[in-house]
Amino acid sequence: MAKLSKDDVLKLARLARLQLSDGEVDQFRQEIEAILGYVEQLGEVDLTDFEPTNQVTGLTNVMRPDVIKNYGVTPRELLKNAPATQEGHIKVRRMLT
């Protein structure tokens, strides 16, 4: 059964861009361990003869013509939800500190 350490949980949180308090780390550690313990029953089944399924209706590589289509939404409208904009672009905070 999967054993998670405090550091494992902190690493997952870091990868997922989440910050956890000490209390949260311990609670998530227990909960995630219990859930992984449950899903690990799949490990007992021999599935070597089965290809993985990624798409259930058999569609592959759905293409469309590479042409611009007007869906009636302007860039200005799309930018209305952005927290900060400048000259028609999304403005983000400093990358280098």
Next chain:
Amino acid sequence: MSQWQSITKLANDVQSGRTSASALVDQALQTIEDKKEFNAVIVSITERARERAKNIDNRVTNGETIGRLAGVPFIAKDNFLTFGSDTTAASNILKGFKAPYQSTAIERLEAEGAICVAKANLDAFAHGSSTENSDFMTTKNPHDPTRVPGGSSGGSAAAVILDMAPFALGTDTGGSIRLPASFCGAVGYKPTYGLVSRSGVVAMASSTDVIGPLTRTVEDAALVLDVMAGKDALDSTTIDRDPTSYQTSTTNYKLANAKIGVIREYMAEGLDPGVKKQIENAIEKLKVAGATVSEISLPSLPLALACYYIIMPAEVSSNLSRYDGQRYGFSHPKATSLDDSYNWSRTEGFGREAKRRIMIGTYVLSSGYYDAYYKKAQQLRTKLIDEFSQAFRTVDFMIGPTAPTPAFEIGQNISDPLKMYLTDIMTVAANLVGLPAISIPIGQIDGLPIGLQLMAAQNKDRHLLGLAKATEGILS
């Protein structure tokens, strides 16, 4: 008795001038207001709904033909992008989000004259089985306000049973339409994967997400599906629909032609004895009505939930990575660097369940664990598909309960996520395999509704709705 007649009747009455769209919208908005203590609805779309109603009434006066849903009010789960209100997915991170365009499903309903009057509560990002994971509030079960309505489309199911509108829209990733339908006593329809466009709907697990109606009758569900189904250039996973009308297909279905398999694994231990008895009674009535009923077995079915709780969080972690505080949604005001902005916005914007699923998904997809979890789950999915295909060689439909129990109490499962996940045990297989499935109400235990689940092979939506309507007929 509901205050709403069938959707077809309502639309006909608006078209003929017997009633007006404005009167129907007012009636819906008034009921929403009168029953707001159930927390089924996050927000009413008052102004836009009244404007649309007025416009439709004027067009009727001018002799125009409006459409199959002329003036019929409906409620959309708040993970559908709609005009006239915020679209939040019941999450803090999307609070205040104004959709720049509408979901294809909403556009298609509006094109036939339907009017969206409110947005329904859900578990945030549709993560849950009870609406207790909503970042805003918990919806109460219309039959007992101390119990949950089921989830994640709990607000939609409760709204229909509270008579707030003739129909509501939900989404079903692992049971989120059928479970609340079962707990609230509604009809909940999950179509074949890809039958209804998901453009403009907040993504959860893209390989299983579907859209469907919650209604009071099978015929209403078939009509709403008729309007929404079919290919959409904005969702490349959509498939061609059956050209025959779903609604018409429900009118003269012959039960005597039906070959139905009782799913042995769903009738086994873990099923509440009261629920089991109700399902067995329904099966007996189907036999009396002439259906051929046999027992079938899908040996991998008990593993479907484990499979789902690998695949779903993996896809959730990927789909929720777009909420980064930069382009839309909550952005932490105090962050000064880009890194802090990502971290703080997500940390404050996501609730506990979203965080839990994101981290589980990150774990099962990480190098070193991918083969043991994610790949294995995708392989089991193939085995499940094979077993279902095999079974559908001998039967046309499958039957069983929608949920192992009636609605549970608010707070009963919230501190144990694994226990909450087990609520989905009878619904997830249809999503993993992409099958159509429906929950219809068949009775009550101590005043709490019980749902019967019927399933069919992919693209047999028309036949499934026919069977469901006939079953509804002999059980009522």
